Amino acid sequence: MAEQEQRKIPLVPENLLKKRKAYQALKATQAKQALLAKKEQRKGKGPRFKRLESFLHDSWLQTREVKPHALELPDKHSLAFVVCIERIDGVSLLVQRTIARLRLKKIFSSVFVKNLKMLCIVEPYVTWGFPNLKSALELILKRGQARVKNKTIYPTDSIVIRGHLGKFGVICLEDLIHEIFLCPFHLSVVHHATKNRVGFLKEMGTPGYRGERINQLICQLN
Numbered sequence: 001m002a003e004q005e006q007r008k009i010p011l012v013p014e015n016l017l018k019k020r021k022a023y024q025a026l027k028a029t030q031a032k033q034a035l036l037a038k039k040e041q042r043k044g045k046g047p048r049f050k051r052l053e054s055f056l057h058d059s060w061l062q063t064r065e066v067k068p069h070a071l072e073l074p075d076k077h078s079l080a081f082v083v084c085i086e087r088i089d090g091v092s093l094l095v096q097r098t099i100a101r102l103r104l105k106k107i108f109s110s111v112f113v114k115n116l117k118m119l120c121i122v123e124p125y126v127t128w129g130f131p132n133l134k135s136a137l138e139l140i141l142k143r144g145q146a147r148v149k150n151k152t153i154y155p156t157d158s159i160v161i162r163g164h165l166g167k168f169g170v171i172c173l174e175d176l177i178h179e180i181f182l183c184p185f186h187l188s189v190v191h192h193a194t195k196n197r198v199g200f201l202k203e204m205g206t207p208g209y210r211g212e213r214i215n216q217l218i219c220q221l222n
Contacts, residue, residue: 060090079112079113079114079130079131080112080113080114080116080119080128080129080130081110081111081112081113081128081129081130081131081135081136081139081214081218082102082104082110082111082112082113082119082126082127082128083108083109083110083126083127083128083187083214083217083221084099084104084106084107084108084109084110084125084126085107085108085125085126085127085207086107086124086125086126086207087107087125088125091125094121095121095122095125098118098121098122099122099125101118102118102122104122104126108187108221109187110187110221112136113128119209123207123208123209124207124208125207126207127206127207127208127209127210127214127217128208128209128210128214129209129210129212129213129214129215129217130212130214131212131214131215131218132212132215134215135214135215135218135219137173138218139218140155140156140173141156141173143187144156148164155173156173158171158172158173161173187221
């Protein structure tokens with residue numbers, strides 16, 4: 001029986017062995033450095049998971065720390081229309097008092113305001129602007145109320161207006177627009193808002209000053 005031929009081991013070039021050894025050393029060094037970096041990141045850190053209460057507390061603190069910015073008062077306008085479009089929960093005592101003075105107790109309640117300095121305190125929760133005569137007239141005709149001698153009246157009748165304000169030169173509704181003494185009133189929410197409230201709130205926009213664009217909101221909610 002013939003002798004089995006010895007199997008020849010394939011020879012690997014020396015330069016390839018050196019490259020392979022250098023590559024393995026490089027990968028080991030990189031893995032060691034990554035492990036050390038991960039340990040350094042973990043040092044000094046708190047728990048990896050936060051409880052739901054901590055998120056709610058942080059959100060509450062951010063809401064309380066919102067500081068009103070300076071309000072630029074225009075010269076040509078003297079009467080602003082303010083609409084409450086955000087729910088007022090968990091706010092400071094100053095904001096609560098200002099809302100009470102403005103008599104904006106509910107969302108979508110509105111009022112005419114002459115003292116614009118108070119708006120910088122509640123601006124994150126209201127939107128406001130300067131309505132034109134057409135929008136003011138439509139609001140008074142549809143939702144206007146006034147309080148005379150602790151009685152609520154609807155200032156749409158010229159006889160009523162003349163009887164109470166005739167001595168001041170106000171004899172009709174057109175004169176009343178320039179000397180508004182209305183109580184706050186609640187605006188309507190259009191029917192499609194009950195089906196898609198999120199989309200409706202997006203259409204209303206963000207709180208704050210919107211200038212003469214308040215007329216579009218009045219037309220939408222009146």
